[in-house]
Amino acid sequence: MTTIAIRQATAGDSDQVAHVVRESWLASNANLLPPDTVQRLQHSDTMSRFAADNWRNIWVAEATKGDAQEVVGVVGMNPDGVIWMLYVLPGFQGCGVGSALYDLAICSLRQAGKRKAMLEVLAANENAVAFYRSRGWVQEGRRTEHIPGFRFTAVRMGLALT
Numbered sequence: 001m002t003t004i005a006i007r008q009a010t011a012g013d014s015d016q017v018a019h020v021v022r023e024s025w026l027a028s029n030a031n032l033l034p035p036d037t038v039q040r041l042q043h044s045d046t047m048s049r050f051a052a053d054n055w056r057n058i059w060v061a062e063a064t065k066g067d068a069q070e071v072v073g074v075v076g077m078n079p080d081g082v083i084w085m086l087y088v089l090p091g092f093q094g095c096g097v098g099s100a101l102y103d104l105a106i107c108s109l110r111q112a113g114k115r116k117a118m119l120e121v122l123a124a125n126e127n128a129v130a131f132y133r134s135r136g137w138v139q140e141g142r143r144t145e146h147i148p149g150f151r152f153t154a155v156r157m158g159l160a161l162t
Contacts, residue, residue, distance in 0.1 A: 077108065083105050
């Protein structure tokens with residue numbers, strides 16, 4: 001039997017956090033990218049460095065099966081009320097892991113006295129947009145950016161916490 005526990009990340013979780021972000025993001029968005037960009041992202045250590053610098057603002061969902069433990073989901077939020085990441089490994093999506101991480105983030109922001117939560121999600125990621133809309137988030141704007149090999153439009157969304 002697999003059990004899921006949520007805990008605050010530690011500095012030592014950075015590689016596992018990066019793995020979850022990379023695998024989840026690529027599973028949802030690889031079809032939007034040129035193959036050379038996908039390959040570059042698969043071998044990048046940028047997210048590991050970022051997670052190592054920001055672990056105090058990250059929570060992880062950890063699956064335990066027998067004696068083995070694996071980080072299968074992550075959520076990151078900042079003191080300004082921005083949820084800047086919420087990712088779940090593809091094999092654990094649809095099992096409540098993302099909802100549990102989301103609920104923790106919203107509860108934490110409310111407890112911190114935030115009146116509004118904000119986030120951005122790729123417009124083409126219809127599952128993520130639907131996930132947030134079903135929880136009351138509303139679109140507040142869009143932005144389009146171009147980075148080498150990838151042009152994307154992000155949807156800015158907000159949620160009143162009062």
